[in-house]
Structures are given as structure tokens and as C-alpha cells.
Amino acid sequence: MALRSRGIITLMVFAGLLACVAASYLDLSTIPHVETSTFMQEHYRYATTPTQMFPPHLLAEVSKINYLRLQAKSKKEITEDHLLDEAYNILESIEAFSPEESTQSKFSSKEDWIRIAILYRSATALYCILSLQSVSVFPENSALRATCVTHGQVLLHHLPEGLSSARTKRFMLWPLVLLGVEAVHSGMATRDFVSKQLPELSRSVGTSIPLTAQSVLQSFWASGLNRWDTCFDRPYPFTMQIAVDVSRVSAP
Numbered sequence: 001m002a003l004r005s006r007g008i009i010t011l012m013v014f015a016g017l018l019a020c021v022a023a024s025y026l027d028l029s030t031i032p033h034v035e036t037s038t039f040m041q042e043h044y045r046y047a048t049t050p051t052q053m054f055p056p057h058l059l060a061e062v063s064k065i066n067y068l069r070l071q072a073k074s075k076k077e078i079t080e081d082h083l084l085d086e087a088y089n090i091l092e093s094i095e096a097f098s099p100e101e102s103t104q105s106k107f108s109s110k111e112d113w114i115r116i117a118i119l120y121r122s123a124t125a126l127y128c129i130l131s132l133q134s135v136s137v138f139p140e141n142s143a144l145r146a147t148c149v150t151h152g153q154v155l156l157h158h159l160p161e162g163l164s165s166a167r168t169k170r171f172m173l174w175p176l177v178l179l180g181v182e183a184v185h186s187g188m189a190t191r192d193f194v195s196k197q198l199p200e201l202s203r204s205v206g207t208s209i210p211l212t213a214q215s216v217l218q219s220f221w222a223s224g225l226n227r228w229d230t231c232f233d234r235p236y237p238f239t240m241q242i243a244v245d246v247s248r249v250s251a252p
Helices: 003-021 025-030 033-046 056-074 080-096 110-134 142-164 173-185 188-205 209-223
Strands: none
Touching: 056 080, 056 110, 080 110, 110 142, 110 173, 142 173, 142 188, 173 188, 173 209, 188 209
16 A cells, blocks of 8 residues: 555544544444554554554554444344443553553653653543443443543643643644543533633634534533533544645655
8 A cells, every 4th residue: 555545544544533432322333443443553653643642552442442332332242241341441451551651662752742642541541431331331430430530630630731832732632622521520610621722722723623622512511411422413523633744755
């Protein structure tokens, strides 16, 4: 596969994957999740995209979560215990991810890379719990709620630095959206933080996508509902600045 074509296909798969993250379960059947997970881990390095800030291990877990959500609603011959075991395995894998180890190959701006990895680990953990509770795979218990609170606090701690850096702010939308969904369970301070940061991100990066996220989240907060699938009425690919690096590609 030519480098240019591989990069473009990677972008399409990545956008589809994150669109499924911000989607109801009815939309999940459009993405071949198992194949997506393998493809992204093998090929995403060929593109200059937000996936370069999305550790491949965590990206693979996102694909597994999407597939598990689809299985939960497909009513096929899969027991609830099996789904729950798979869900806890995914969450355990996310929690075991090491931001420090994942950035060992980075030789510049290492603190930025570690901060990004920390943010994406917590955002992925929140997506795992909240989206799987929404389809009744995970129970709603105090232990999982405490885990969500912890990861929400991690996002609140690290997002201000990530958003203040010109190098990393364009990669902050997805963690910010996940914090916004978690904020339905927390106080107004977190909602105010998310509501303030999204328009600022829109202005600084030059795209209206954060404003769409703000509108979706504010409607969710005002609805009185708190499940993941009541937040998103359709797929939203909450990612920004996707481009293929063709600087080293020669014309055929």
C-alpha cells in the first residue's frame, strides 16, 4: 500500500472510531471494531494525526469497548457474565497502561508526551466505565463511581497545562469532552471549566468543533439524564487538525 494511501485510510478509520465513541449504540454497527483495532496499531504511525497523541494501546482498548457495546445490544448468545468479565479486563488493561513507559522513545518535549498519555488514559477509563454502564454491562456501584471521580480529578489537574501549551492544545478536545460527560455527576465547577475552555479552544485552534461539543454537553447537563447514550443523539467525531504527512512521498 502506498504511503499516501495508507495515511488517508488511517485517518478515515481513526475518525470513524472516535465518531463511534460519541455515538449511541445503534450507530456502532457501522465500524468493524476488531479489524479497526488491529489496523490502527499496525498502520497509524504513517499519518500525522491525533492518533500520534493517542497511545496505540489505549486506542485498541477504545475499539474493544465499542465492540463490547455492540455485543451488549445485539442480543446474541453472549452471557452477561462474559460481557462483564471482558469489560473488567479492558478496564484493567487501561489502568495498567504506563504513560512513562509509553513515551520512552520520545526524545523531545517528553513532559508534554507524558501529560498527554496521562490525560488519554483517564479519558479512556472514563469512556470505558460510562459507556459500558450505559448499555448495562458494568453495574453502577460505588467502586466504579470512585474510579470515575479519580479519573475526572486527573483530567481537571492536567487539562489546564495541556490547554495552555501551543504544542498540545489541539489534542485536548477528546479529554475535555470526556470530562464534560463525567461532569453530569459532579458539581458546577467542573461544568463551568469545560464550558469556558471549549469556546477558547475553538478560537485558538480555528474550528467550530469545540462549540458543537459545548452545545451537546450543555444540553446533556440540562436534560436531567446521566447516561452516556443520552448525551449523544448521533455520531460526533470529536477530533481536530487531521492531516496526512506527504512530505516524503514522491509522485508516481
